[in-house]
Amino acid sequence: MYCPFCRNPDSRVVDSRMTDDGAAIKRRRQCPECGRRFSTVEAASLSVIKRSGVGEPFSRSKVISGVRKACQGRPVTEDDLALLAQEVEEAIRASGAAEIQAHQVGLSILGPLQKLDQIAYLRFASVYQDFESLEDFEKAIAVLRQNPSPGLDSGVAAGNLRGASATDGASASSGASASATSVSSELG
Numbered sequence: 001m002y003c004p005f006c007r008n009p010d011s012r013v014v015d016s017r018m019t020d021d022g023a024a025i026k027r028r029r030q031c032p033e034c035g036r037r038f039s040t041v042e043a044a045s046l047s048v049i050k051r052s053g054v055g056e057p058f059s060r061s062k063v064i065s066g067v068r069k070a071c072q073g074r075p076v077t078e079d080d081l082a083l084l085a086q087e088v089e090e091a092i093r094a095s096g097a098a099e100i101q102a103h104q105v106g107l108s109i110l111g112p113l114q115k116l117d118q119i120a121y122l123r124f125a126s127v128y129q130d131f132e133s134l135e136d137f138e139k140a141i142a143v144l145r146q147n148p149s150p151g152l153d154s155g156v157a158a159g160n161l162r163g164a165s166a167t168d169g170a171s172a173s174s175g176a177s178a179s180a181t182s183v184s185s186e187l188g
């Protein structure tokens, strides 16, 4: 870039350091023409567009402070939060977009947070997705329960068997299950 003082098209880097969060590099430069010094900042461009339409640079610390509230009293460490924020940023950057809606940042947090702590996830989701009733919680919990194993299938299959046995006609009056039917025929 040009020297901001004399417009000389060349400059020399005299110092280079990463910002504390590692998201950018600051360079101190000196113009070989006029000798004056100036600073530049280099960062991968990623803006978050807020609901108001105003854009601001993506910030891991904002992700962390949002999630930390939901994690109060939970066995979640600062390292866990830092990793989660990193995961969120990587997922967003992987999309290749230079801009993202704040809403999308929230959505990107839900997945990693669910893996980290399910209670914190429910708290975060209840605020973020505007839970309005117990039903909303029940639905979210039902989804969480579906993830580990599909344990409901056998129960559904038993219900289907019951319907088939009723057409046999042997004891049509009882609407009970197949096992109950066999018990009543033993009694008779």
Ligand SMILES: [Zn+2]
Binding pocket: 003, 004, 005, 006, 007, 008, 031, 032, 033, 034, 035, 036
């Ligand atoms: Zn200059």
